[in-house]
Amino acid sequence: MTCPDICPTSGTDRLPESKSENSNQDGVPTSVCSPYRPGCIQPPEPKVYPPNAPPRYLPQPTDTTSGDFLGMGSIDPWAAGHLDWTPQSGITGVRPVVDKYSMTRYSTRDWRLNNESVLTPRSVDKAKLFExxxxxxxxxxxxxxDKKLNxxxxxLDKRIKECEDWKAKVEKTLEAITDEINILDENRARLKGACRILMLPEAISRECLELRTxxxxxxxxRDDAEQELMREVAIVGEIRRVFMNTLAKVEEQMAMNKAAKATIETDWNDKVVCLKLDKENFNWTVDSNLILYHPAVVRWPENACTLEYWKHYCAESIRNCEEVRKKSEDLRGDLMTAIIKGSQDMKLQADRTNAAFGETIAATEGMCEHLEENLKNNLQTIADLESLIANLVATLSxxxxxxxxxxxxxxARNYDRCNVENCRDNAQYALMAxxxxxxxxxxxxxxxxxxxESVRADLMIYRGILEKEIACKRKSLYIDKDRCSRIRAHMPTPEEFAAG
Structure with missing residues (x-):
């Protein structure tokens, strides 16, 4: 569809007379002399502009959007024969008709708009607006x-305070585990000393047993003293077994303590380094001379962990260290209990053995005194018997x-008397009797x-028996009273065991 008023399609089409005599559809007057007729030219009519209108070179409110403001039709002699300019000239790119007699390309409104565009400093306004x-x-x-920096x-300040709190807790835990390691090491040395001291009562007991052989x-x-000595050796062996088992546990616990200390020291060292870095970062400003540009740092490190895991790790590290320290304290209690109870048992057994030795020595001394008295009596009896034997020998002589x-x-009377004189007289009977x-x-x-002589021989044998028994008892007394008692005087006391 085309507009017959703007774009006629036939050369015979003409505008209605009534309309061409007044104005076109845009309100622009059109020529009434198209085609030309003599006497049709009208005098100029003054243009009326509304009050407060802008200057004439700027767009006016009365400007039209139609291009046929000169009254030139498309079939006038000077026309090109068609009209291709439309009110959308600035958008579609089409322009008013141009022929060899006219340079008309833009409308007055376009000219005024161009003037307005030229006079309007858009770049300056844009620059000012941009500025x-x-x-x-x-x-x-x-x-x-500044808000982000603050x-x-x-x-950072909160983080520093939090790190300082955790660092204080870690330092307290580290000091506690360090003290525990030192105390446990002292107790371990004490236990080793007790093991070394335990060699003395064992040697004493075995020496006493060997001496009594x-x-x-x-x-x-196998008297009471022998039984108590054997029990003492057995108790020493049991105490040694307990000491060695406790020492093995102490060595294992010491390794655990050192591992916990190494872990907590690593955590403490990490916190010290982190706290130092955070304090340096907190003290840095834009005026610091240590700041540089570091590319590709605005990213999460590969080994970065979450804050929850960090808190969990700190708490777990302290808790694990405290658990190890608690186990070490319990083991120290068991260690000292083993030393004290073992030394007390050794003391009680030593007292039992000494009491048995005392009874044995007292019985042996009493027996020895009685044997010596018997020997004395025997010797007196032998002397008396020898005097009797001498008297008997003299009597027999x-x-x-x-x-x-x-x-x-x-x-003489039987063989020297002769004949009848050899008679059985009273003298003969008396001599016979x-x-x-x-x-x-x-x-x-x-x-x-x-x-x-037989009794004397028996007395001599008995004398030998008595002398042998006395020698045996004196030997036993020498072993039990002199040797064993002197050796057992060096039995260690519970204080020596506890001191290590």
Missing amino acids: TNTKKQLAETFEEM NSNNE QRYEPDLV NMNDRNKLVTSRLQ EAKYVKEASQKFSNKLREA
């Missing part, structure tokens, strides 16, 4: 940057003389002498 906006943005940006400083056979008995006398008399009595007495006292 104003830029200064405002700079002020806002630096204000926001916020960063506040967060040197007793003579009648005294090689006298009886032998009497026997010689009577037998000589009988010999005397010879019989002397012989019987001699035989009797010979038997007595033999019996005396």
Whole structure:
């Protein structure tokens, strides 16, 4: 569809007369002499502009948007034969008709608009607006940057205080575990000293047992002292086993304590380094001479962790260290209990052994005194018996003389008397009775002498037995009273065990 008033499609089409005589549809007067007729030219009519109108070279409120303001039709002799200018000339790019007699390309309104465009300093306004906006943005940006800086400083200050709090807790924990390690090391040295001291009562007990094996056979008995010595050796072995097990636990706990200390020291060192860096960052300003440009740092490090995990790690590190320290304290209590109880048991067993030794020594001394008294009596009896034997020998010698006398008399009377004189007179009977009595007495006292010799031999044997028993008892007393008692006088006390 085309507008017949603007873009006619036929050369015979003409505007209605009534309309062409007044104005076009845009309100612009059109020529009434188209085609030309003589006498149609009208005098100029003054243009009326509204009050307070802008200058003539600027766009006016009465400007039209139509291009046929000269009244030139598309079929006039000077026209090009078609009209391709439309009110959308500034948008579509089409212009008014131009032929060889006219340079008309723009409308008056376009000219005035161009003047307005030229006179309006758009670049200056743009520059001023840009300057104003830029200064405002700079002020806002630096204000926001100051806020961000203050916020960063506040967060750094909070972080520094938080790190200082955790650092104080870690230092307290580190001091506690360090003191615990030192105390446990002292107790470990004390336990090692107790183990070394334990060698003394064990050696004493074994030495006493070995010394008592040197007793003579009648005294090689498993008496109370022997039983207590063997029990003492067994108790020493049990105490040594407890000490060695405790020492192994202490060594393991010491390794755990050192590992916990290394962990807490690493945490403390990290916090010291972090606190130093944060304090340096907090003290840095834009005027600091240590700040540089560092590219590619506005990113999370690969090994960065969350704040929750950091707090959890700090708390867990302290808690683990405290747990290890608590176990170490409990182990120290067990260690000292083992030392004290072990030393007390050793003391009680030593007292039991000493009491058994005392009873054995007292019994042996009493037996030895009684044996010595018996030996003394035996020796006196042997002396008396030897005197009796000597008397018997003298008596037998006298009886032998009497026997010689009577037998000589009988010999003489039996073989020297002659004939009838050799008779059985009273003298002969008396000599016969005397010879019989002397012989019987001699035989009797010979038997007595033999019996005396036998008794003397028995007394000598008994004397040997008594002397052997006395020597045995004195040997036992020497071993128990002199050797063992002197050795056992060096038994360590519980204070020595506790001191290590």
